[in-house]
Amino acid sequence: MKNALYAQAGGVTAVINASAAGVIETARRHSEQIGTVFAARRGIFGIWDEELIDTAAEDPDEIARLRATPGGAFGSCRYDVRTIDEDPALYARIFEVFAAHDIGYFFYNGGNGSMDTAWKLDQAARKMGYPLISIGVPKTMDNDLLLTDCCPGFGSVAKYIATSIREVGLDLAAMVQGKPKVFVMEVMGRNAGWVAASSALAKEAEDDAPHIVLLPEVAFDHEAFLARVREIAGRLGYCAVVVSEGIKGQDGRFLSERQVEHGYVQLGGAGEALTQLISRRLGFKYHLAIVDYLQRSARHLASRTDVEQAYGAGRAAVEFALAGLSGVMPAVHRLADSPYRWEIQPLSLQDIGNAERRLPPEFIRADGFGLTEAFRRYALPLIAGEEAPEFRDGLPRFARLALRPVPKLCPPPAYPLPL
Amino acid sequence: MKNALYAQAGGVTAVINASAAGVIETARRHSEQIGTVFAARRGIFGIWDEELIDTAAEDPDEIARLRATPGGAFGSCRYDVRTIDEDPALYARIFEVFAAHDIGYFFYNGGNGSMDTAWKLDQAARKMGYPLISIGVPKTMDNDLLLTDCCPGFGSVAKYIATSIREVGLDLAAMVQGKPKVFVMEVMGRNAGWVAASSALAKEAEDDAPHIVLLPEVAFDHEAFLARVREIAGRLGYCAVVVSEGIKGQDGRFLSERQVEHGYVQLGGAGEALTQLISRRLGFKYHLAIVDYLQRSARHLASRTDVEQAYGAGRAAVEFALAGLSGVMPAVHRLADSPYRWEIQPLSLQDIGNAERRLPPEFIRADGFGLTEAFRRYALPLIAGEEAPEFRDGLPRFARLALRPVPKLCPPPAYPLPL
Numbered sequence: 001m002k003n004a005l006y007a008q009a010g011g012v013t014a015v016i017n018a019s020a021a022g023v024i025e026t027a028r029r030h031s032e033q034i035g036t037v038f039a040a041r042r043g044i045f046g047i048w049d050e051e052l053i054d055t056a057a058e059d060p061d062e063i064a065r066l067r068a069t070p071g072g073a074f075g076s077c078r079y080d081v082r083t084i085d086e087d088p089a090l091y092a093r094i095f096e097v098f099a100a101h102d103i104g105y106f107f108y109n110g111g112n113g114s115m116d117t118a119w120k121l122d123q124a125a126r127k128m129g130y131p132l133i134s135i136g137v138p139k140t141m142d143n144d145l146l147l148t149d150c151c152p153g154f155g156s157v158a159k160y161i162a163t164s165i166r167e168v169g170l171d172l173a174a175m176v177q178g179k180p181k182v183f184v185m186e187v188m189g190r191n192a193g194w195v196a197a198s199s200a201l202a203k204e205a206e207d208d209a210p211h212i213v214l215l216p217e218v219a220f221d222h223e224a225f226l227a228r229v230r231e232i233a234g235r236l237g238y239c240a241v242v243v244s245e246g247i248k249g250q251d252g253r254f255l256s257e258r259q260v261e262h263g264y265v266q267l268g269g270a271g272e273a274l275t276q277l278i279s280r281r282l283g284f285k286y287h288l289a290i291v292d293y294l295q296r297s298a299r300h301l302a303s304r305t306d307v308e309q310a311y312g313a314g315r316a317a318v319e320f321a322l323a324g325l326s327g328v329m330p331a332v333h334r335l336a337d338s339p340y341r342w343e344i345q346p347l348s349l350q351d352i353g354n355a356e357r358r359l360p361p362e363f364i365r366a367d368g369f370g371l372t373e374a375f376r377r378y379a380l381p382l383i384a385g386e387e388a389p390e391f392r393d394g395l396p397r398f399a400r401l402a403l404r405p406v407p408k409l410c411p412p413p414a415y416p417l418p419l
Numbered sequence: 420m421k422n423a424l425y426a427q428a429g430g431v432t433a434v435i436n437a438s439a440a441g442v443i444e445t446a447r448r449h450s451e452q453i454g455t456v457f458a459a460r461r462g463i464f465g466i467w468d469e470e471l472i473d474t475a476a477e478d479p480d481e482i483a484r485l486r487a488t489p490g491g492a493f494g495s496c497r498y499d500v501r502t503i504d505e506d507p508a509l510y511a512r513i514f515e516v517f518a519a520h521d522i523g524y525f526f527y528n529g530g531n532g533s534m535d536t537a538w539k540l541d542q543a544a545r546k547m548g549y550p551l552i553s554i555g556v557p558k559t560m561d562n563d564l565l566l567t568d569c570c571p572g573f574g575s576v577a578k579y580i581a582t583s584i585r586e587v588g589l590d591l592a593a594m595v596q597g598k599p600k601v602f603v604m605e606v607m608g609r610n611a612g613w614v615a616a617s618s619a620l621a622k623e624a625e626d627d628a629p630h631i632v633l634l635p636e637v638a639f640d641h642e643a644f645l646a647r648v649r650e651i652a653g654r655l656g657y658c659a660v661v662v663s664e665g666i667k668g669q670d671g672r673f674l675s676e677r678q679v680e681h682g683y684v685q686l687g688g689a690g691e692a693l694t695q696l697i698s699r700r701l702g703f704k705y706h707l708a709i710v711d712y713l714q715r716s717a718r719h720l721a722s723r724t725d726v727e728q729a730y731g732a733g734r735a736a737v738e739f740a741l742a743g744l745s746g747v748m749p750a751v752h753r754l755a756d757s758p759y760r761w762e763i764q765p766l767s768l769q770d771i772g773n774a775e776r777r778l779p780p781e782f783i784r785a786d787g788f789g790l791t792e793a794f795r796r797y798a799l800p801l802i803a804g805e806e807a808p809e810f811r812d813g814l815p816r817f818a819r820l821a822l823r824p825v826p827k828l829c830p831p832p833a834y835p836l837p838l
């Protein structure tokens with residue numbers, strides 16, 4: 001009977017810990033086949049440094065509470081591994097640590113890069129004859145993984161963004177007075193516009209916020225944008241704009257790549273650039289919101305669908321492992337839009353790799369400033385349902401793990417993991 | 420039997436509409452004493468322009484739903500009135516409209532300036548012999564009204580800010596890698612630091628976020644701040660800072676009063692200034708969140724205590740009116756900290772006027788970077804309890820009023836309300 005190792009990687013989400021709970025609780029229910037579930041601190045770094053946690057030593061109530069806890073309970077990392085042929089020392093160390101702790105199952109919970117890592121470990125283990133089942137557990141608020149209907153983490157940020165812009169829209173409508181006012185909300189999304197797009201779910205009528213959604217998939221056109229802002233703000237007295245941090249101009253450069261004259265300092269991002277443009281060219285009042293990490297941490301407003309898929313991906317990962325599958329990822333497969341039905345299927349990690357899924361053209365309105373009904377049909381089920389965390393003294397009561405280190409059995413690494 | 424007029428003023432909050440529901444529903448229960456409840460569009464502007472709504476024509480379910488709807492359902496305004504001696508034309512017009520619609524009760528729902536307006540109307544009516552009961556209904560997320568224990572609107576923004584920084588704190592803790600990272604969250608509060616202070620409620624242990632809270636009540640000390648950031652980020656790998664938009668330097672100027680060299684453009688606010696300082700002087704990574712209107716609109720995370728006080732203030736306003744009180748405001752009076760008990764009492768508007776209540780010294784930690792246990796005892800009860808709005812299709816289902824205009828009975832005003 002082999003032990004399992006679970007680790008987290010990439011930007012954390014509101015629900016990555018729900019996947020952790022899914023892995024740990026499911027493995028515990030199969031204690032006749034899986035021994036201890038260890039967790040690595042800070043993803044691949046914790047393996048390199050042999051910094052492991054014994055999850056069995058944690059209070060089961062706290063493990064259950066991971067389902068409702070944002071962040072990454074064991075620490076995450078950003079690290080792209082090379083193949084075993086390119087970086088044999090990395091794999092030698094990994095398998096040294098795995099062997100010392102009798103690891104037979106590896107669950108790597110992350111986005112594109114992490115699915116690639118799980119795949120490379122699977123391949124390396126085969127090549128070295130190390131008996132390992134390596135499974136990728138998908139996670140990314142960016143929703144940019146290929147081949148899965150959606151990514152755990154996206155539904156919750158989508159619900160948060162759509163709720164927030166609906167709420168702000170009511171604020172703006174109430175405060176019309178004097179010069180028109182433009183509200184700009186900058187959201188995450190460097191290359192793919194899924195998060196910005198989700199704001200459009202808030203619209204019930206044409207004049208509801210958001211009035212303009214700017215996506216990285218559409219080259220930014222200053223004049224068309226200003227004309228649209230002028231039309232909407234002139235008519236309503238206000239205009240709500242949601243902008244993806246990654247929008248680019250016609251020249252292909254990020255709007256946020258600006259330098260102050262003489263300056264060494266890069267000031268602000270896409271939202272700041274837009275508000276300055278609006279102020280300079282239209283003379284309108286403006287307000288800027290940058291939701292930054294709040295959006296991917298807002299577990300208090302998670303989508304129940306998303307939580308179920310995140311937990312379900314963790315559970316399925318263990319079930320696939322017990323069925324002998326390796327080099328796969330539990331993917332969400334959509335059976336029907338409405339009522340929404342889905343199931344989890346194993347997909348080979350080889351086909352997922354480091355590619356990014358962007359918004360397809362049929363989801364983007366012809367004018368480039370909004371989303372289509374097809375997008376709505378796709379995304380609305382993903383934000384359905386609520387599953388609030390427990391509250392205590394007015395605030396969410398999140399998991400507090402003991403995170404007691406497992407005694408090290410290997411010699412320390414000869415050098416730190418090279419960055 | 421006289422009619423009533425309800426109007427909203429000042430920056431809206433997550434719960435000002437709960438006060439509207441309290442006024443309207445309570446008046447309906449006293450239909451033997453109060454006739455129609457009219458609402459003015461955009462506060463004093465709607466009175467001047469005779470733009471009134473008959474709330475009796477609204478679906479009672481939608482009126483009830485106002486309890487869970489952010490924004491200002493009838494439109495708000497920013498307008499400081501002068502006295503009747505200084506501006507007789509204003510009062511002549513107001514009482515012309517009031518008389519035409521047989522208004523005997525006036526409920527003005529707003530902050531400092533609005534309490535002053537309600538008081539001046541009371542005084543003007545007495546002077547002119549117009550039979551009017553004028554009541555102020557307190558509302559401000561800034562929590563800066565005098566003499567009331569707290570202001571409806573504050574508890575909800577406090578809950579939102581504290582929840583958000585607790586969530587982000589977990590995100591930051593999970594992502595430690597490479598250079599230290601500083602997260603700055605800019606919140607509202609031009610002169611008083613109540614909102615920034617509320618972030619401190621998220622702390623359960625010394626190393627929990629927020630690590631530094633910057634208040635307008637404390638002159639900003641660059642070097643002390645940088646030393647503190649260096650210490651915390653050096654130890655933990657990250658540091659979470661919450662900054663009030665209104666912090667001022669030792670020279671008494673707002674930190675956000677910066678000009679780009681040669682520039683006509685004022686870029687960014689306090690948060691932007693801090694991140695640039697951190698980047699330039701410490702070379703750390705940084706992230707900036709500006710929650711802007713999201714914080715005062717976040718009805719999805721309202722404090723139940725706050726909702727009950729907001730609704731209760733509206734209800735009490737009507738009850739005071741029926742008892743013959745005028746020139747008063749329903750104020751929250753604290754009976755006990757823990758368990759928290761409160762009641763609503765009438766206070767004369769004369770004593771509230773245009774003053775601002777700032778954080779008292781005993782709430783601010785000696786080093787100026789945090790809050791004391793006394794603040795915690797004060798503020799923790801105000802964020803207690805949840806009262807989520809109804810959700811439909813994954814998003815809050817907010818009130819949609821018909822807002823059908825009441826036929827005008829007066830000649831149009833000779834000129835627009837002078838700004």
